Amino acid sequence: MLDNLTIEKTSKLLSEKQVSALEITNNYLKKIKDSNKLNCFITVSDEKAIDAAKQTDKRISNNEKIGLLDGVPLAYKDLFCTDGILTTASSKILSNFIPTYESTVTANCKNQGVVVLGKLNCDEFAMGSTNKTSFYGPVINPWKSIGNDEDLVPGGSSGGSAAAVAADLCVASLGTDTGGSIRQPASFTGLVGLKPTYGRVSRWGTVAFASSLDQAGPISKTVEDAAILLETISGHDNKDSTSSLKENELFYSNLNSSVKNLKIGVPKEYMSDDLPEEIQKFWNEGKKILTENGAELVEISLPSTNIALPAYYIIAPAEASSNLSRYDGVKYGLRVKEKSLIEMYESTRSEGFGDEVKRRIMIGTYVLSSGYYDAYYIKAQKIRSIIKNDFDNVFKNVDAIFTPATPNTAFPINREEVDPVQNYLNDIFTVPANLAGLPAISIPFGLDNSGLPIGMQLITNSFEEQTLLNISKNLQDTINFSNQPTQWWA
Ligand code: GLN
Numbered sequence: 146m147l148d149n150l151t152i153e154k155t156s157k158l159l160s161e162k163q164v165s166a167l168e169i170t171n172n173y174l175k176k177i178k179d180s181n182k183l184n185c186f187i188t189v190s191d192e193k194a195i196d197a198a199k200q201t202d203k204r205i206s207n208n209e210k211i212g213l214l215d216g217v218p219l220a221y222k223d224l225f226c227t228d229g230i231l232t233t234a235s236s237k238i239l240s241n242f243i244p245t246y247e248s249t250v251t252a253n254c255k256n257q258g259v260v261v262l263g264k265l266n267c268d269e270f271a272m273g274s275t276n277k278t279s280f281y282g283p284v285i286n287p288w289k290s291i292g293n294d295e296d297l298v299p300g301g302s303s304g305g306s307a308a309a310v311a312a313d314l315c316v317a318s319l320g321t322d323t324g325g326s327i328r329q330p331a332s333f334t335g336l337v338g339l340k341p342t343y344g345r346v347s348r349w350g351t352v353a354f355a356s357s358l359d360q361a362g363p364i365s366k367t368v369e370d371a372a373i374l375l376e377t378i379s380g381h382d383n384k385d386s387t388s389s390l391k392e393n394e395l396f397y398s399n400l401n402s403s404v405k406n407l408k409i410g411v412p413k414e415y416m417s418d419d420l421p422e423e424i425q426k427f428w429n430e431g432k433k434i435l436t437e438n439g440a441e442l443v444e445i446s447l448p449s450t451n452i453a454l455p456a457y458y459i460i461a462p463a464e465a466s467s468n469l470s471r472y473d474g475v476k477y478g479l480r481v482k483e484k485s486l487i488e489m490y491e492s493t494r495s496e497g498f499g500d501e502v503k504r505r506i507m508i509g510t511y512v513l514s515s516g517y518y519d520a521y522y523i524k525a526q527k528i529r530s531i532i533k534n535d536f537d538n539v540f541k542n543v544d545a546i547f548t549p550a551t552p553n554t555a556f557p558i559n560r561e562e563v564d565p566v567q568n569y570l571n572d573i574f575t576v577p578a579n580l581a582g583l584p585a586i587s588i589p590f591g592l593d594n595s596g597l598p599i600g601m602q603l604i605t606n607s608f609e610e611q612t613l614l615n616i617s618k619n620l621q622d623t624i625n626f627s628n629q630p631t632q633w634w635a
Contacts, residue, residue: 147172149629150316152370156213159205166201166216170194170260173218177262177314179635183285185309187223188231189263194218197260204258213373213397215258220315222306223264224271225251225361226350230261234352235269235279238497239478248350249385250319250361250378257377262315265305269499270469271326271354274571276304277558278501286334286555287312287630290595297555297597300330300571306364307334311630317365317374321351323358324457325551325575328587331364332550332600335589335628337617338364339371340575342607343582344389346375347382355464356387358457358579368588368617372396375610391608399611402618404438409616410445410543415574423593424549431547431590431601434623435616443543447535452528453577458569459512459525460580465502466509472497504565533581540606545616548574550587550600574602584610588617589626598628 146158147169158164174191201216226232226244233239247255255261268278275298276284286299287308299308303320307330310318320327322340331338339362346361353359363374376396382388411432420428432442474480474493481492498506512521539546552573562568578585584607587600601620605613 149313149366151366152213152217152316152373153367155217155316156215159201159216160211162205166198166205166260167195169216170198170218173262173315176635180312180314182634183287183308183312184282185265185284185305185312185314186220186263187233187235187266187281190230190261193230194260194262197258201258201260212257214254214377216260217316218260218262219254220262220265220306220309220318221251222267222303222318222320224267224321224352225319226352227251227261227264230264232264232352233281234271235267235281236497236499236502237280237479238472238493240280242478246350249347249382250351253378253380265309265318267305268302269502270352270465271302271321271323272465272501272505273301274325274329274568276301278499280499283558284308285558287634288334288555288597289630289633290597293595296558298333298558300333300555302326303330303364307331307336307338310334310336310364310366312634317363317370319361319374319378320364321359321361322579323354324461324579325572327362327364328550328575328585328600328602329571331587332589333555333598335598335626336364336366337368337371337589338362338587339375340578340585341375341379341610342389342584344387345379345391345584345608345610347380347385347388349382349384353468355461356468357464358461368614368621369397369400371586372400372614389608394611396611396614400618401615402622404435404440404616404619407440407545407612407616408443408543409435409440410443410539410546412445412447412450412546412548414447414450415548420549420552421593424552424599427590427599427601428549431620434620435547438619438623445539445543445546447539447577449528449531449535450577453532453580454569454573456525456528456532457572457576457580458508459521460529462505462509463513463522464509466506466513469502469506501565529580532577536577536581536583544605544612546604548602548604550574550602554593554595554597554599578604583607584613586613586617588620590624591626592628
């Protein structure tokens with residue numbers, strides 16, 4: 146009864162008094178203890194979790210009406226500042242940083258009575274697609290290829306957030322998505338991952354990577370759970386000037402699964418001979434399901450798709466180089482003692498940041514430098530506008546866009562790395578939605594011949610998350626993906 150819980154199921158068990166929040170929490174804490182091989186958690190906040198669970202139980206025994214998330218054990222990517230709980234961004238430079246404040250996103254969850262099990266491993270400062278750039282070591286995907294014991298990456302950067310839900314170490318989790326970091330790991334682990342419209346969710350108190358692209362969102366087992374979490378974390382926040390003034394929406398209660406008369410675009414630029422046959426197969430199957438269920442498929446064109454990735458890998462590092470200048474050994478985290486101030490800055494940053502972060506800071510500094518600003522940064526910004534225009538044109542005629550989420554499935558941790566660009570290519574299908582600020586979701590579709598999950602992506606126009614969730618529910622209910630990884634780690 147306590148395994149593979151969704152938010153909906155947990156809430157039902159609690160409100161019907163079939164089990165206590167403490168029992169559920171203890172069960173998860175035990176499973177986390179047995180999961181060291183996966184390396185999902187950087188910090189387990191067991192005492193706080195037990196306290197929160199007891200408070201839920203008190204509310205239930207007083208017959209207070211509890212909300213859907215009250216007493217539900219979740220875990221957060223270690224990028225969200227949590228009051229009194231270590232927050233590292235998976236970096237050595239923040240290895241001793243205990244915030245005295247709570248990010249808006251996690252504060253919203255706290256207000257609903259969520260039980261926080263701990264903080265999840267990710268790529269350092271959310272830079273990566275493998276979770277291998279973490280100072281705390283890689284996360285191991287709970288899924289394995291059939292008949293092959295090799296460890297696989299869970300995707301990244303929210304690799305811990307995906308692996309922990311897939312391994313059932315928490316009911317659902319929160320991640321962040323700057324170029325695909327929620328959708329790609331969700332796709333690699335057979336889960337639902339949602340990146341909201343830019344501005345839907347406050348960024349306050351979330352460690353910044355590229356501020357014009359970053360959005361927090363849920364990774365969950367079902368579309369319903371994604372709707373519940375999105376509803377909880379979204380809303381205007383005075384502390385984030387880019388957060389939207391839009392009224393909160395009731396995504397969960399308004400969920401319906403009809404796709405009748407919806408027009409769904411399939412971009413011809415996403416079709417390629419390089420796309421693995423099995424991903425192509427599920428993409429075709431999805432198109433068939435949508436048509437059979439009453440939607441109309443339309444071939445569309447997003448002509449600038451091929452320049453999205455290069456533009457992203459200029460804009461994101463540029464913003465990162467600026468955001469990460471605050472880690473100087475003075476205000477936060479690590480300080481390496483040296484004789485002079487300049488030497489202290491240098492040693493702190495050299496020792497505190499890992500290779501990928503240093504690479505991004507150097508690329509970012511280069512493209513922002515006066516001699517190259519026009520050639521790289523301004524050009525990339527122009528491309529960003531063109532990409533947004535492409536989407537604006539398409540959304541005059543369609544309600545959603547349907548594509549694969551990733552160009553490949555989970556790959557071996559020990560895959561030989563030719564160069565960093567090989568990893569950057571993971572984001573080819575996800576990055577355009579970030580550049581255009583659009584909401585997008587990855588939903589599990591099936592397994593490839595090696596038994597590894599494949600996800601498909603839907604993108605809608607800004608603030609059309611309800612349509613995004615409704616189409617996803619239609620696909621989810623038709624496909625009925627219920628596979629789980631075989632437990633080998635405990
Ligand atoms: N993989 C992409 C990168 O490395 C996206 C990361 C993210 O979305 N945080 O930049």
